Amino acid sequence: MHKLFSTLAAGALLVAGSAVQAQIVTLDYYFNNEWHRDKNGDSVRYHYTWEDKANSGFSKIGDVFTAHGFTLSSLPVAPTVENLRRTSVYIIVDPDTKSESPDPHFISPEDVDVLKNWVRSGGVLILMGNDKGNAEFEHFNTLATVFGIRFNEDCVNHVIGKNHDPGKIPMPGGDSIFKTPLLLYMKDVSSLHVDPPATAAILHGDTVLAATARYGRGTVFAVGDPWIYNEYIDNHNLSPEFQNTQGAEAWVSWIRTRVPGVDDPADKARPGTHHLQKLWETDTVVQTPESVLPDLKNHILYVSEIGYGSPDDFDGNGGVAKIGTDGKVIDLHWVTGLNSPKGLGRYGNTLYAADLTDVAVIDIPTGRVIKTIPVEGAKMLNDITVDDKGVVYVSDTRTAKIHRIDPDGTVTTWLTDMKGANGLKAIGQDLYILSGPDFLKAGPDKHLTRLALLDHGGDGLEPLSGGDWLATAWNGYVYYVYADGHVELLLDTHLIKKNTADIGYDPAQRIVFVPSFFGKTIAAYRLD
Incomplete structure (x- = not known):
């Protein structure tokens, strides 16, 4: 036989x-x-x-x-x-x-x-x-x-x-x-x-x-x-x-x-269901943009700029830019003096930026850095998210840790052994995490549930309706992730060496804002 x-x-x-x-x-x-x-x-x-x-x-x-x-x-x-x-x-x-x-x-x-x-x-x-x-x-x-x-x-x-x-x-x-x-x-x-x-x-x-x-x-x-x-x-x-x-x-x-x-x-029911339609792209004037955080009420995109040099340099030439949701540059030097800032998060009128070993705290009305919060043992703080109580979570890709910063400034290590920890999003009592190729959900008890697998790793993460998500891989991939774990590729720019870092999203207009990192641009796409 x-x-x-x-x-x-x-x-x-x-x-x-x-x-x-x-x-x-x-x-x-x-x-x-x-x-x-x-x-x-x-x-x-x-x-x-x-x-x-x-x-x-x-x-x-x-x-x-x-x-x-x-x-x-x-x-x-x-x-x-x-x-x-x-x-x-x-x-x-x-x-x-x-x-x-x-x-x-x-x-x-x-x-x-x-x-x-x-x-x-x-x-x-x-x-x-x-x-x-x-x-x-x-x-x-x-x-x-x-x-x-x-x-x-x-x-x-x-x-x-x-x-x-x-x-x-x-x-x-x-x-x-x-x-x-x-x-x-x-x-x-x-x-x-x-x-x-x-x-x-x-x-x-x-x-x-x-x-x-x-x-x-x-x-x-x-x-x-x-x-x-x-x-x-x-x-x-x-x-x-x-x-x-x-x-x-x-x-x-x-x-x-x-x-x-x-x-x-x-x-x-979903063959090629979703597509990205390009709306605009800035000139190559944004110095190594890593993260986009929309302020949709004021039509502003806050963009972290790593600046010139290596993404892990303590060189003081990084900052945060302001760009309009229409793609027009407002201020490329709104915040200066940071090192190599990456993820951005917001609570009220406070903006948080992950800056290698510290979290920079920025007063939005004045654009001033009002303090920095050191994270002991950190090597490359990457993404930031803030929950509805003002608790900040920040990932460290190099140490495979996720840290928690309470409103009183207390810093604790919340999760360890998170290889390649990057994208974060706090929703209710849950923390959603991109860790290497894994898309995970951590409950308040820190129990991890695997939601999907991204072949090229994960960077940016944004929730959609119905439990679906948008996710990116830094080397040039944007994904639509269904609630059941199915993954659909929306954009592939890796062959032209244009990165897709930590995205922002406008849910009302279904517009995705994509920072191209070494490409030095921000591009906007409508999700169809």
Whole structure:
């Protein structure tokens, strides 16, 4: 059967006269490599395989994948760049312990490198564990933790005999995988620990049983049990109230939407939905503009100017300019004497500027710097946001920290380990953060939720209606980020080396103000 699958995987399907690449789902037969004697005494592979039609097999979930347009394949050797080239989905289930295989194949550092790069390029990786003692975890976790997931090597939802109640998993519906309420069954499961970029996908109380993660262009789904094997996919050993069959259908349908190039039903309502139409651009007179903060009532854009020299120089030639919302220069030297100011934030008549190691406090009516607030240990303060109580948050990209400045001037470190911390926006009790490629939300308890992934990192961040956002990457990308995490590219200027730094936004007119940094301009675009 493997030879047949490999032949299918090597080609493309012809549909209506055009070539369409077949979607291949490949099941690992290398890390899970169990054999036993069949009724004829022959040695056969079994346990979570496409061919195994017994309770222990995956033949029925294979039928579900086939019904959703996938071609089944298997891989009895270690994954490589070449043998995964045409695979869309790769599944590793229940890697062998020494008690299950006389010569188990443990996941190696080389395997981890192959798979993380394959996922980054758009692959969908499915990791299925098992309860403690029934799967190998030490090496399996070296792969899972790359994506913010760790199998806890325990046993939750323990079921004894035919009392199936401990295995009940009520799913409320309304999420991207299980859109309708379902009652799933999972018994004897390894729970998971998740860190960004991973988020919980199946919870039982406070216990995480499954998680997802976006990584580059790809997706990872991890679950603590091979929950869709034959015994439990069609309820022949369960009461009719359980809905693993419907759950398996929903899960495979979701997996198909994660494959790049395959239609996501949610995308059909938004193909190229939004565009940016250029309205105006200033002359190249703004000295390294990094951030734009609109004062729409007075038709003014406050623009931080890093000035001449390096963006991290303590040279005193930085400042803040005032430009009209029509693009006309008002005052390029409204505030002077700063070093290399970047993010701007406002509370009442006070403007705050992140200036390397200090926050400059500016009185707006006079344009005077009335004080500076040093941030101990800071190296490159970057973006600033102010909440509705006057609390200032400022990111430090070099130290991976986010600091908080209370109205009385007290400075504390609010979050650490925020690699590439940059764009910030405080809304209510939540703080929205661009940290490297991750778009995150931090609640008042500092719990982080990953909202989306930006391939080129993040810089500017502005909220839109309905939970949508605008975001930029400094090297020349502007994105529309939907509330469900889908990302649409609006503008790409990286090839002409025009940066897109910390944007401003006029929600009434739907105008985006984009500072070009080394391009020395501010440009305005209407969001259509």
